[in-house]
Amino acid sequence: MLAAVDDPCTAPPRNPGVGEYHATRWAFDGSSRKCVPFEYRGMKGNSNNFLTRENCEKRCPVFQNPCKIGEPHIVNNQYLQCSPQQVCPGGHYCHIGSEANYCCKALGGDPCGQPLDRGVGGSQLSRWYWNQQSQCCLPFSYCGQKGTQNNFLTKQDCDRTCYELDNPCALGDPQMAQNNRPLQCSTSSNTCGSQFWCHFGANQDTTVCCPGRVESPQICQQPMVAGSGGASLPRWYYNASTMQCVQFNYQGRMGNQNNFLSQQACEQTCPVYVNVCPTGSPLLDTSTNKPVPCTFGSNSCGGDHWCHLGLVPDEYQCCPGSPANPGACQGLPSADGVLGAPAPPTSRWYYDQTDMQCKQFTYNGRRGNQNNFLTQEDCAATCDVFTNPCNQPIPLPATMCSGTGASDTCGANMWCHIGATQDSTVCCPSEGDPCMLPLARGTGNQFMDRFYYNQQTGTCQQFTYSGLHGNQNNFLSQQACEEQCGPNPCFEGRPFVGADGRTQTCSASANFNTCPLNHWCHIGSDLSTTVCCPGASTNVCNLPMSTGEGNANLDRFYYDQQSKTCRPFVYNGLKGNQNNFISLRACQLSCQPLDNPCIGQPATTAAGQVLFCSITNKDSCPVNFWCHIGDTPETTVCCPGATNPCSVPLAPGTGNSGLARYYYNPDDRQCLPFQYNGKRGNQNNFENQAECERTCPGNLQ
Template identity: 20%
Template sequence: MLFSYSGCGGNKNNFQTYEECEAKCIISKVVNENPCEQPREEGLCSAVIHKWFYDKTARECRSFVYSGCAGNSNNFETREECEQQCVAETSALSACEQPQDSGPCKASFQRYFYNPFSAQCEMFLYGGCEGNQNNFKTKKECDENCTIQSIRPPNPCELPVEVGPCKATLTRYYYNRASKRCETFSYGGCRGNKNNFETKAECKKQCGKDNAPTGDGCNAPKDPGTCTKNLYLWYFDRESLVCKPFIYGGCGGNANRYVTKEECERRCVAPLPARAICSLPNAVGSCRRSLSRFYYDFEAKACRSFTYTGCEGNANNFRTEAECFAKCSSVQ
């Protein structure tokens, strides 16, 4: 702000021009420069102000001491403000997906990065500071983290639909495992996954019957597969005759996996003969809730009440006595 100086005394917060004041004291706001990409800068003054900056090498927000003037835009009042600006936009990329980045420093350290175009780990010279996580000290470390994923990519037909974080509305097709059909969705225009086809014909060619899981899924054991995705699916447990959740890795495995509990029960529980369910022993489960339920006592040929703990147990578990009787009264 402009003020009238008397000509003597005062302090150093005194500049002859507006430009000189701004250059010395205002945090630089470079047009179109992403603050999350800028290095940490303490500034030129001598104050001790606790602020936060985004460390793009560690991919997290960290505290630092800001001197009170100059610096850059990678300077946030709170950790929450920093994370809202920077963490959300970078967390979707794994180390293997990030571009090769030597950093701004001038050292020459031999490192390795994963090149998605060649599907190989390649050598590069790292400058010694900043950069990103696609930076491994040895080729072995790079291979172990990245190339195994590229050798065994997940089947796109088994991935859930993902519209992506952008705001476009592009008509695309994805394979719906529940309906076993190629269906339309609105794609946002960036990221997402490979269950994304420009035409229905392309989707059907990739995800037709030849690509569907084979074999009797209900009789197969639980199999998480060989990849490292974390997909929350359901499988049929032959011992308890109920559908249970499990984490599927995204590729490999067998046909005993279902997108929803309802789909699993429709395919595996509904066709079971009543005797298979009604002859199971009473199982209270392993949790701590107290739910009133009924089970069929096969020896006494009667429905009896019991307290269910809320998880595990087996299929001989009915919400009402009438439901139990309807299912099991004819069992001999």
């Protein structure tokens, strides 16, 4: 019989009892906190006696091994506990669990190189591990058991164990960021403090803010330092003796600020003497050993040098060569030069000897030739050029024209500029309607009597033309001016002028618009005032009635919005608007809403106008349409659904017209009278009995 004990787990383990019985049982060993087997004899044992290991482990507080490999280190038959401050024996480390800490066998190798292992168990412990890829400590949740050594209580512990400062600075430690890492920088983002400068290493880790910053003048006085390390980085340093930026190989660490990523960066920081001449060296000032500055046209370079015009004042240098004009104007093409100046390429002028013209080109800034001028005026003053009398550039050679002023000798979009000489009487680009252009007296030293059209007074007036750079509002005589710029019938602006320079006339047809986009056809008293006016309205029927100006008495019609009808009025001939029609029908077609008499939509023109017909011209309707004869011209239109009129039934229609008509009755085979209401009938509808019998003769008795 087993002795009664309150807690079997605290009873002495391995009590065999007495008897002849031999059975394997399990007991809880409190010293090792394990369930161990023993042989039980059947009687006189105690309560620390379990049939199976599982029963034992369920009942008693069995030790949970937290170690990844093996069991914790044992001393005096006890698992060795530890703390973060207590060192475990060799080959072991202190595993910090949720309740207890034990010395576990080390996995070997660098703990920081071990992978993240969240372990097993039911705990959620905040820990940190070293991430090899990002080279930083990151947080994770540890389950409490079976983890690796890459497991730290705090980020500081992780950083202290795993992070290695890679210091490329020569004068101390780099500036540290908030994450206790070196503060990184770049060419586009200089985040360094006032006492630090951006060291550009072989990689991002060594591109950091280093101490010992100096300003630009001192940077340029620092010696070249190749540094240390295994890198070979192409860099530039400023040589204070030669005043040049020179390339060198930087080893990646321990350099100084006289270390630039590019020649341009070096030259932007330190003063450099640059030779911009295409051949030879510039004239030097012996007192400063710097190039002598010069200005164009001042003979500041002496007799054997010419002034190179750079993109910045420092590159206006005296280059070897004759300064005489032929050197700039004869035999030298444009020279784009080479890049490198501290300014973007710019437009310059050169002399084209073939065309005898000054032309533009883009100069890169250095090593160009003498055929290089800041302005067209400088080029023209130096070289023998053809003077363009036009107000705009023209293709060369220029097209000569006659002195009669006839524009058609020049072609489309051109006009004949009549100057003081044959050389200045050439075809110039048109600038639009001559009568709309302002007075342009031009330039030059001529005194030529001409006429121009004054828009404000509406008259042609005399002026004195200087001979060059005028515009097309320039006539040899008052008669020529008045022929071109007669009375303006348009309410707004001037009539449209065609490519031939003449005012374009138009057609009064309602079916199509002969004027260009945004213009409308003004129908005047004669052809000269029937022109295309600007400012076409999208809804002419909404415009008010306008009698206009002038002394004509033209019978016209306009659409009255209030009465919704077309009404007559007398038009004075000029300055009216689009609500102006030459006939009642034209007004009705454009403005009055259609009183549709058809079953379906009537036929229309390509311009969208309804096709009307008449009793005398029924055959004018297109295919599949027939002429519906209503009680008014507005309801006499081409309706859809043409068929045999003798085969359709009687259709009195709708409306209240009460028209006497005839229809063919197929039952009686007779043409009989009926009253047509005026709308929505069919083709079995005749004006008289004779027409009915003529149309359906084969069906009559």
